[in-house]
Amino acid sequence: MPKPPxxxxxxxxxxxxxxxxxxxxxxxxxxxxxxxxxxDSVWRNRDEFVTGRDEIRAFLRRKxxxxxxxxxxxxxxxxxxxxxxxxxQYESRDVTGQWWRSYGNEQWEFDESGLMRRxxxxxxxxxxxxxxxxIFGPRGDGERGVDVLPLR
Numbered sequence: 001m002p003k004p005p006x007x008x009x010x011x012x013x014x015x016x017x018x019x020x021x022x023x024x025x026x027x028x029x030x031x032x033x034x035x036x037x038x039x040d041s042v043w044r045n046r047d048e049f050v051t052g053r054d055e056i057r058a059f060l061r062r063k064x065x066x067x068x069x070x071x072x073x074x075x076x077x078x079x080x081x082x083x084x085x086x087x088x089q090y091e092s093r094d095v096t097g098q099w100w101r102s103y104g105n106e107q108w109e110f111d112e113s114g115l116m117r118r119x120x121x122x123x124x125x126x127x128x129x130x131x132x133x134x135i136f137g138p139r140g141d142g143e144r145g146v147d148v149l150p151l152r
Contacts, residue, residue, distance in 0.1 A: 001113070002113045002114055003035075003036060003113060003114035003115050004114055005017055005114060006110070006112065006113060006114035007081060007082035007110050007112065007114065008081045008082060009079050009081070009082070009084060009110075010079070011076070011079055014076050014079035014084050015076050017084060017110075017114075018074050018075070018076045018084065018086055019074075020036075021036065021074060021086075022072055022073065022074040022088075022139065023138065023139075024036060025070075025072050025074075026070075026071060026072055026137070026138045026139075028064045028070055030056070030057040030058075030060035030061050030064070031057065033056070033060055034053045034056045034057045034060065035053075036115065036116055037053055037056055037115060037116045037117070037119070038053075038111055038115045038116065038117040039052060039053055040052055040117070041053065041056065041115075041116055041117050041118065041119065042117070042118050042119075043056065043059070043118075043119045043120070043121070044119070044120045044121065045059065045119070045121045045123070046121065046122070046123050066094065066095075067090075067092035067093075067094070067100075068092055068093050068094065068095070069091075069092055069093050070090060070091075070092040071090060071091055071092070071135040071136055071137050071138070072088060072089075072090035072135070073088060073089050073090070073135055073139065074086045074087075074088040075087050075088065077105070082109060082110045082111075082112075083107065083108065083109050083110075084107075084108045084110075085105065085106070085107050085108070086105070086106050086108070087103075087104070087105050087106075088103075088104050088105075088106065089101060089102065089103050089104075089135065090102050090135065091128070091133055091134075091135045093130075098127060099127070099128045099129065099130050099132070099133060100125050100126065100127060100128065101125070101126050101128050101132075101135075102123050102124065102125045102126075103123070103124050103125075103126070104121055104122055104123035104124065105121070105122050106119060106120065106121045106122075107119070107120045
């Protein structure tokens with residue numbers, strides 16, 4: 001089943017795709033997120049390699065069991081044909097209560113129906129104090145993308 005927008009992407013349609021991904025990930029619902037990927041999608045996430053929707057769901061369950069109060073922002077970095085590059089930041093806390101801000105870049109490749117068939121993510125984590133948090137839940141009304149968040 002098609003997952004619009006579909007490639008080839010324009011800058012406008014790529015921004016729609018990026019926002020849809022952010023919205024889905026902020027639900028922390030592994031089934032909803034996995035539905036955006038092909039049945040045989042291939043991921044590299046940090047040092048972990050994942051193949052297929054079942055492994056994606058399992059990966060996401062583990063992720064959100066570990067990364068509590070997860071909140072994400074994504075920004076379009078580049079687009080060409082069926083490929084989109086994004087940068088992102090998210091914040092979460094671990095079971096000890098330590099807060100983290102994670103910075104990363106992703107490269108996405110889509111099939112003709114708009115499902116993601118490849119995702120490569122590079123991510124770095126920085127300890128933060130709770131008072132340093134700046135990402136709270138899903139994007140609010142009028143809030144701009146990650147570009148308004150400083151890199152530090």
